[in-house]
Amino acid sequence: MITQAYEVVFYQPLLNILTLFYGTIALGDLGLAIIFLTILIRIILFPIFSRSARHQSVMQRLQPKLKHLQDVHRHDKEKQVQAMMSLYKEHKINPFSGFLFLLAQLPFLIALYHIFLNVFKPDFLDGLYPFVSRPEAIQPFFLGLIDLGRPSILMVGLAALGQYFQGKLAIPPKREEEELSDAERLGRRMIVIGPLLTLLIFYNLPAAISLYWATTSVFSVFQQWVINRELNHGKVGTTGKTTDGVNGVS
Numbered sequence: 001m002i003t004q005a006y007e008v009v010f011y012q013p014l015l016n017i018l019t020l021f022y023g024t025i026a027l028g029d030l031g032l033a034i035i036f037l038t039i040l041i042r043i044i045l046f047p048i049f050s051r052s053a054r055h056q057s058v059m060q061r062l063q064p065k066l067k068h069l070q071d072v073h074r075h076d077k078e079k080q081v082q083a084m085m086s087l088y089k090e091h092k093i094n095p096f097s098g099f100l101f102l103l104a105q106l107p108f109l110i111a112l113y114h115i116f117l118n119v120f121k122p123d124f125l126d127g128l129y130p131f132v133s134r135p136e137a138i139q140p141f142f143l144g145l146i147d148l149g150r151p152s153i154l155m156v157g158l159a160a161l162g163q164y165f166q167g168k169l170a171i172p173p174k175r176e177e178e179e180l181s182d183a184e185r186l187g188r189r190m191i192v193i194g195p196l197l198t199l200l201i202f203y204n205l206p207a208a209i210s211l212y213w214a215t216t217s218v219f220s221v222f223q224q225w226v227i228n229r230e231l232n233h234g235k236v237g238t239t240g241k242t243t244d245g246v247n248g249v250s
Helices: 002-023 030-044 046-072 077-090 097-118 153-170 182-202 207-232
Strands: none
Touching: 002 030, 002 097, 030 046, 030 097, 030 207, 046 077, 046 207, 097 207, 153 182, 153 207, 182 207
16 A cells, blocks of 8 residues: 555656656756756655755754853753753744755655666566557666766765755854864764765665755755855844844854
């Protein structure tokens, strides 16, 4: 039942959209079709990602205040938690919002993983809708140069690089003589750990998967840049509250 629902809701629609893009706007280039499909998915998930990214960015800027509350109530954990939750409520943020975007994109990632693994198999196109033209064959190349059916260190490197810059943008610069909290130290370590994990995980996978991850990382970099501009100019941060007080934290 779950498998059937997954195929009907995620796998088959994405397969058909990818094939449709391949035969139309991508001009028979699988790499371009993957990029167009990735952009479409990110547009669909845009409201969730935008809200999640804004919450995470504001939380990073609240770290000095959170650390202050932890120090003030270090002998009373209950008051410490209450004070922190009040601060979250004041700025209308959810500390667990980052998981929402991960959960939202998980079904898409699983479906795309299966699609990219099966795209070069003879029966791959058996699930096409009647109105989607069936190509004679799907060529595995991106721009006629990169074989997306094989691992590509170039694609993996681009995916890791995009993830690094997205993480870098999400972390505010360290102020002089500022002592970082444990959460801040972990966040700054993840800027490097995340891309390294990407290199390790994608190294032996088809380049089609790396291309998807690289494209979504570039999309994230641009969106994070826009969010940072809004926060730095004191514009709306999450759900209508200005962020002047956040940027001024010291």
